Amino acid sequence: MYTIIRTNSDNLDFQKLIIELDKDLAIKNGEINNYFAQFNKINLIKYVVVAYEANKPIGCGAIKEYGNGVIEIKRMFVSDEMRGKGVAGKILIELQSWAKELGYSKCILETGDKMIEAIGLYKKNNFVVIPNYGQYSNIESSICFEKTL
Template sequence: MYSIIKTNSENKAFQQLVIELDKELAIRDGDEHAFYDQFNKITTIKHVILVLEEDKAVGCGALKEYNTDTMEIKRMYVPLDKRGQGIASLILQALESWAKELGYSKCILETGVNQPEAIGLYKKNSYKVIPNYRQYAGMVNSVCFQKALKYKIE
């Protein structure tokens, strides 16, 4: 059974997962890793989701404000031995829910062409490809996505 906690970038388990993520991305991104890495610092992230399995962190994701109505999803990661179990979708749903609670109407994100599993995850979770934004404009190895957050009418 998984539990989901809200935390921030000071959480040690989150920091450890990000170290693992960065090692994997250094291999996948190759020569472009330094470019992408500069946009993925975690020192001031206020909104982090951790998925725990028996008190062990088995996945993470974060939100960073992009503009007044949009949150950017950052630092999504599930260790290789835990992939394929729905953890990443749980993280995305928790991040989207949190963004809605905070009053945002959409989420955007960037991933890479060398991360086909991530691309599949975002498409499966109703994210649509958009033109590459800001620092990713013109980067042929970047794929950017967006999802409008739906609010329940009660």
């Protein structure tokens, strides 16, 4: 059974998971990873969830205000040994619930075209592909999604 807590970017378990996420992204993104890294700083993220199994951190995600009524989902990650067990879906649902409680009406996010599992997760959860936004506008390998809450 998984437990999900709401916290912020000061949470040490979140910070440890982000180190693993960044290692994984560096491998998958290759040369373009440095471009993406500049947009993934965690020091300004107020809304973070961390998933645990038996008190061990196994996954995380965050939301960050993007604009009027819009929140961006950031820093989604599940440890290798826990992938394929529904953890990411539970994290995503919790982030959407929290965003709605905070008064947001839409979630947006960006993922890479090599992130096959992530693309599947977002489509399974009724996110739809949109034109690339903001800093991702001219990045061919980016795929952006949105969902009305």
